[in-house]
Amino acid sequence: MNALPLILTVFVACAVEAVEALTIILAAGITREWRSTFQGTVVALVALAVITAAIGPAISYLPLTGLRLVVGALLAIFGLQWLRKAVLRATGYKSLHDEASAYLREVAAAESATKESRRGVNDWYAFTLAFKGVLLEGLEVVFIVITFGANQKNVGAAVIGAAAAIVVVTITGIAVKAPLTKVPENWMKFAVGVMLTSFGTFWGAEGAGVKWPGNDGALLAGVPVVAAFAALCILWLRSRKTAAAAPAKQPEVVA
Amino acid sequence: MNVTQRLKAFGAFWYDFIVGDDWHVAALIVIGLALTAAATHVAKVNSWWLLPIVAFAALAWSLHRATSSK
Numbered sequence: 001m002n003a004l005p006l007i008l009t010v011f012v013a014c015a016v017e018a019v020e021a022l023t024i025i026l027a028a029g030i031t032r033e034w035r036s037t038f039q040g041t042v043v044a045l046v047a048l049a050v051i052t053a054a055i056g057p058a059i060s061y062l063p064l065t066g067l068r069l070v071v072g073a074l075l076a077i078f079g080l081q082w083l084r085k086a087v088l089r090a091t092g093y094k095s096l097h098d099e100a101s102a103y104l105r106e107v108a109a110a111e112s113a114t115k116e117s118r119r120g121v122n123d124w125y126a127f128t129l130a131f132k133g134v135l136l137e138g139l140e141v142v143f144i145v146i147t148f149g150a151n152q153k154n155v156g157a158a159v160i161g162a163a164a165a166i167v168v169v170t171i172t173g174i175a176v177k178a179p180l181t182k183v184p185e186n187w188m189k190f191a192v193g194v195m196l197t198s199f200g201t202f203w204g205a206e207g208a209g210v211k212w213p214g215n216d217g218a219l220l221a222g223v224p225v226v227a228a229f230a231a232l233c234i235l236w237l238r239s240r241k242t243a244a245a246a247p248a249k250q251p252e253v254v255a
Numbered sequence: 256m257n258v259t260q261r262l263k264a265f266g267a268f269w270y271d272f273i274v275g276d277d278w279h280v281a282a283l284i285v286i287g288l289a290l291t292a293a294a295t296h297v298a299k300v301n302s303w304w305l306l307p308i309v310a311f312a313a314l315a316w317s318l319h320r321a322t323s324s325k
């Protein structure tokens with residue numbers, strides 16, 4: 001298969017995670033202290049590199065059928081959860097994940113925490129906030145890169161997609177020095193949910209022994225089908241909400 | 256934080272990371288894969304259509320459950 005769909009999928013998925021990590025780093029750095037924030041970020045990146053180095057080569061020794069079954073199941077579950085959230089947010093059943101309000105929440109918590117030096121780190125709160133944020137979001141990036149790369153036997157292309165996303169988000173974050181509030185995060189999550197569900201269903205079924213009609217072409221056909229179904233779900237929930245909000249029809253009174 | 260609390264927090268993190276907000280979706284995907292494998296290997300039916308149907312049904316059902324009380 002052409003590497004471009006793989007690179008684009010990994011790029012969008014990793015960009016969403018990078019935006020969330022950037023929000024946390026900015027909140028810690030601006031309100032607390034940049035030095036401790038950078039220390040937390042660097043330690044988290046080292047931890048992620050160690051995890052990747054440990055898991056990456058090990059996963060390439062697993063039989064492809066078993067790998068596709070397990071990874072396909074996980075990706076389909078992740079994808080459907082992302083789609084569920086994106087559809088609920090698009091229809092107003094769940095509040096939009098707003099980077100500006102997430103940033104303000106982190107800032108308020110950071111400002112109220114006391115300053116404490118520990119283990120050579122000047123501000124332990126800033127360190128742990130940055131460490132946790134980068135590690136948690138980074139774990140998702142590592143998972144996406146390893147699973148997509150291993151399944152398509154093209155880890156290099158997945159790494160290119162992830163690295164490009166991190167570089168683009170970091171440069172943009174440095175340029176604007178503020179959380180990336182203009183990013184249409186819910187629609188990016190919708191797109192990632194579509195891609196994860198499509199890839200997960202394709203690999204999972206293949207791991208279970210299925211032969212897809214058209215082989216890899218079925219994956220390219222599956223993406224618009226999943227997107228169309230999720231869009232239909234948005235229309236369904238919107239009409240349902242409108243119907244629920246409409247006043248009940250009054251019975252006619254005959255004089 | 257003692258060892259039990261740490262283990263609970265560790266388990267809760269991975270549950271949230273993998274299963275997410277609605278465990279029914281994860282359960283249906285696992286059931287769908289098991290049915291697909293059984294249909295393919297036991298009944299010798301190339302059931303490529305089964306998992307997408309289960310995935311769509313899981314999403315619709317989960318959305319219905321999440322919004323029916325609101």
